[in-house]
Amino acid sequence: MRRARRSLPAAILAVTLTVVVAGCGLISSSGNLRNGTLPGGDTPLAGADITVTSKAFTEQVVLGKITATYLAAAGADVTDMTGAPGAASSRQAQLRGETDVQWEYTGTGWVVYHERTESLSDPHELWTRVHDIELADNNLVWLPPSTLNNTYAFAASQGTAQRLGVSSLSDVAKLPVAERTFCIDDEFFSRSDGFLPMLKAYGIPFDTANGIPQGNVTRMDSGVIYTSTEAGKPCNFGMVFSTDGRIPNLNLKVLDDDRKYFLPYSGSVVIRKSVLDEHPAIEKLMAPISSKLNDDVMRELNGRVDIDGEDPADVAFDWLVEAGLVEPT
Incomplete structure (x- = not known):
């Protein structure tokens, strides 16, 4: 089975940092991915080369590590570029085709990336609108969102x-x-x-x-x-x-936002359409992850990193095991 690639070594990081300063390229987060297998040992992504990225704040790094670990367990050869500095760099890298998969938020897509001002309180409607715009404009597919809402x-x-x-x-x-x-x-x-x-x-x-x-x-x-x-x-x-x-x-x-004032920021896996076309199994693989993530789960996972000081890669792996999605090797 193909294993996850380690995060970039120090020598490569130094070169990458120079590229970042020049305006392109990404730095991966610290920590290595932990190896596991899917229950039953299936490898539906054997032969796939996939680069996973994320923004640099805790929740994004944890979500990126969950995704990278899980896709590697499914047989993909994963390049871990989680923890990209700055909110824009991971987005631009994906638009340029340098990275393949990351988590995003529907509110970010609507307000920041497409500068829409219409207030949409229904999470599914907002996701649908963002999904359609992103597919038409950028050939990016926003998979059905989780119920985690970082608003x-x-x-x-x-x-x-x-x-x-x-x-x-x-x-x-x-x-x-x-x-x-x-x-x-x-x-x-x-x-x-x-x-x-x-x-x-x-x-x-x-x-x-x-x-x-x-x-x-x-x-x-x-x-x-x-x-x-x-x-x-x-x-x-x-x-x-x-x-x-x-x-x-x-x-x-x-407190309950009972008048639905705040725009939903539902977490969604975003993948380049060409990559999903080549490896359609990714959508089915990511569905159970999205279904199991919610606000309470993310609060616990974020707290394990920010409060308890655990490594995001360990937090991600432990959650995948506890959720029955990955088995340790």
Whole structure:
């Protein structure tokens, strides 16, 4: 059976870094892929050469390692280019045909890559629209998405949620003014799909005595928001990313976006059409991975890396084994 290629050695990394600075090429993330086999030993991708990439933040690296490990277990000769620096580099590499497979988010495809402003709250509709545009414009296939949704959300500590009796953003809108206190970062405050439009969607006027006075909003670094929310000061409600590992670690309660304000950022495997045409088994192989991934799973996996300090390759392999998708060799 073909094995996964190791991540690039140091000498090649030095050369690659020079290329990155020049504006093209990618650097793979640290850590080697762990070898496994599919249950039953099938190798539907024997003879396939596939390059997997990802962006550099934790969730993307974990998803990339899951994909690279699984495709290698299915017999592919995989080049691991996960952890590409900068959000644009992995995208551009795939558009240039230098890489084959990566995970993306439907909201990113809609807003960032195609600059669409129409708000679509239905995850399937958004995926369909992005899928059709990407296939027509870029010959990229967005496979059916998972239910993991890495979007903005608001959370409270369990104690705060119980004290105030809130489980949704509509509940927050009904609270006394003094209890409507928020921690957010500067970007979210100024985004066209961020804080101020959210307040409007929930019927809460900003900078008014009976709505949200400016003193009720504290702007801070996004990393500090989680601990401030857990402490319940200076805010009852903090902006979070819905799949962040700090949510379970700090036992935060994510509030339901019951008016469906936030755009879905559903995770989807994106593959070059020519590669999928040559190796159609990839779509069937990736389906069970997408079906098993959700917000709770990603919070746990992200937390194992960011909080427990585990290697993303180990986290990915362990999850594949636990999910019954890969057997150790």
